Amino acid sequence: MKITEALETIAPHLGDAVCVASNGYMSRAAYGVRDSARSFYMIGSMGLASSIGLGIAVARPQERVVVFDGDGNVLMNMNTLARIAAAAPRNLVHLCFDNGAHASTGGQPTISGMVPLDEVARAAGYRWSGRVDDAGALAARALQVLTQDGPSFLLIKVELGPPGAPGPRIPHTPEEMTRRHRRALGAEE
Numbered sequence: 001m002k003i004t005e006a007l008e009t010i011a012p013h014l015g016d017a018v019c020v021a022s023n024g025y026m027s028r029a030a031y032g033v034r035d036s037a038r039s040f041y042m043i044g045s046m047g048l049a050s051s052i053g054l055g056i057a058v059a060r061p062q063e064r065v066v067v068f069d070g071d072g073n074v075l076m077n078m079n080t081l082a083r084i085a086a087a088a089p090r091n092l093v094h095l096c097f098d099n100g101a102h103a104s105t106g107g108q109p110t111i112s113g114m115v116p117l118d119e120v121a122r123a124a125g126y127r128w129s130g131r132v133d134d135a136g137a138l139a140a141r142a143l144q145v146l147t148q149d150g151p152s153f154l155l156i157k158v159e160l161g162p163p164g165a166p167g168p169r170i171p172h173t174p175e176e177m178t179r180r181h182r183r184a185l186g187a188e189e
Helices: 003-013 025-033 049-059 071-076 079-087 117-124 135-147 174-184
Strands: 018-021 039-041 065-070 092-098 128-132 152-157
Touching: 003 025, 003 092, 003 135, 018 025, 018 049, 025 039, 025 065, 039 174, 049 065, 049 071, 049 079, 049 092, 065 071, 071 092, 071 117, 079 117, 092 117, 092 135, 117 128, 117 152, 128 135, 135 152
Parallel strands: 018 039, 018 065, 065 092, 092 152, 128 152
Antiparallel strands: none
């Protein structure tokens, strides 16, 4: 399963969730599959999508917050797994798309094959953690994961490739995206 196939499986179950996508190809794939003013795309800040998602989840407990992360991003900022578990926001879903590589920068391998990130999230104290290895398992579990009490962590194994970006570049500057997202959430400018 490719990253875009995984996102296409998840998208119909998102409803009006607030989505935060990690930098690089993850943001581009998420933008290409389902853009929304309620989506925030990281541009150039590796590892921080989960921190931003946590902040939104704590500040907006009435909102479902879904973080789209990559294995390289989670490995870059593993301390946030513990912080999310400690804060225990019931409205946070953390999805980690694991292709075993830093796809955006040339496909350099990560160490996710040696560090089972779903088990790390469980050990950190996430309320629920699981893993899916194929499209059928993702389709069977997507609705449950997106609607259960969190914090929840789902590791989604995806294939690396094909070569090239899985979606268009984000057309918004960081400032425009921030304003768009704040307006969508009803925050003051």
